[in-house]
Amino acid sequence: MTGLEVDQGLQTAVAVAVLVVLVLGAGAGAVLRATVTARVAASSSRRVRALGSAWVNVPASALAASALVLQLRLGLLPGEAPAPLAVGVVAVIGLCGGFSTYSTLALELSRSLLGRRRRDLVLQLGGVAVGVAAGLFGAGLAGVLLLLR
Amino acid sequence: MSRYLPSSRVLLGVAAGGALGGVARVGSGLLAASFLPDLPGWLVLVALNVVGSFLMGLVVARGGTWVSPAVTTGVLGGFTSFSGWVLDVMRLAEPAPLLALLLLLVVPVATVAACVVGLVAGGETT
Numbered sequence: 001m002t003g004l005e006v007d008q009g010l011q012t013a014v015a016v017a018v019l020v021v022l023v024l025g026a027g028a029g030a031v032l033r034a035t036v037t038a039r040v041a042a043s044s045s046r047r048v049r050a051l052g053s054a055w056v057n058v059p060a061s062a063l064a065a066s067a068l069v070l071q072l073r074l075g076l077l078p079g080e081a082p083a084p085l086a087v088g089v090v091a092v093i094g095l096c097g098g099f100s101t102y103s104t105l106a107l108e109l110s111r112s113l114l115g116r117r118r119r120d121l122v123l124q125l126g127g128v129a130v131g132v133a134a135g136l137f138g139a140g141l142a143g144v145l146l147l148l149r
Numbered sequence: 150m151s152r153y154l155p156s157s158r159v160l161l162g163v164a165a166g167g168a169l170g171g172v173a174r175v176g177s178g179l180l181a182a183s184f185l186p187d188l189p190g191w192l193v194l195v196a197l198n199v200v201g202s203f204l205m206g207l208v209v210a211r212g213g214t215w216v217s218p219a220v221t222t223g224v225l226g227g228f229t230s231f232s233g234w235v236l237d238v239m240r241l242a243e244p245a246p247l248l249a250l251l252l253l254l255v256v257p258v259a260t261v262a263a264c265v266v267g268l269v270a271g272g273e274t275t
Contacts, residue, residue: 030167106202135235
């Protein structure tokens with residue numbers, strides 16, 4: 001076996017590992033989300049139930065942004081960095097992708113809009129804004145950690 | 150187990166559905182990149198979020214056996230991504246700030262509109 005064949009084999013293995021951890025991360029993220037939203041859905045407050053889908057995205061947004069910044073700034077890309085580290089970062093991004101969602105958020109926003117529940121709508125849009133801010137915060141935090149390193 | 154937690158059967162269904170939705174999302178991105186290499190990745194995720202939101206409205210409004218946590222929370226939840234959207238906005242912020250702002254404002258409106266269309270198409274009136 002030549003060095004080139006070994007290199008290609010390694011690249012294929014890393015690509016397969018990346019896909020596998022993305023899939024596993026998405027599944028694990030969905031289970032975490034279901035667990036959190038089930039607890040929220042059990043709340044006696046209708047308002048709390050309506051807000052679950054908007055606010056569940058906040059931690060995932062911050063964590064995904066941190067992972068992305070660390071991945072790009074430290075060069076932790078599949079095929080470039082040591083495979084376990086690069087695949088680990090992809091797993092975190094996959095987990096966040098599975099944990100966060102847009103479709104259930106859109107459903108809750110639509111119901112508030114159609115039901116003319118303005119206060120719920122405002123609070124849900126607040127959740128969207130906080131989710132975006134959490135992404136910026138996560139990226140900033142990763143940047144600070146890199147500076148302190 | 151707490152009574153507030155879903156049963157293991159439901160969680161297993163959500164895990165399988167989430168994995169399936171995630172595979173569909175990643176697979177769609179890879180397919181788009183190979184067949185339409187000039188199409189930017191953020192546009193693919195916008196399309197997936199809009200389609201996923203439409204399907205969520207349609208499935209929920211139609212009701213019946215399709216409305217299970219495995220399909221809604223799992224498949225459709227995994228097919229769409231909020232964190233991916235935030236990452237795309239952040240990626241675009243430096244090279245194309247106006248486009249990032251547009252993405253930030255348009256996606257919530259487009260996904261809600263798609264979900265409302267799905268709900269109405271599925272027969273839900275309120």
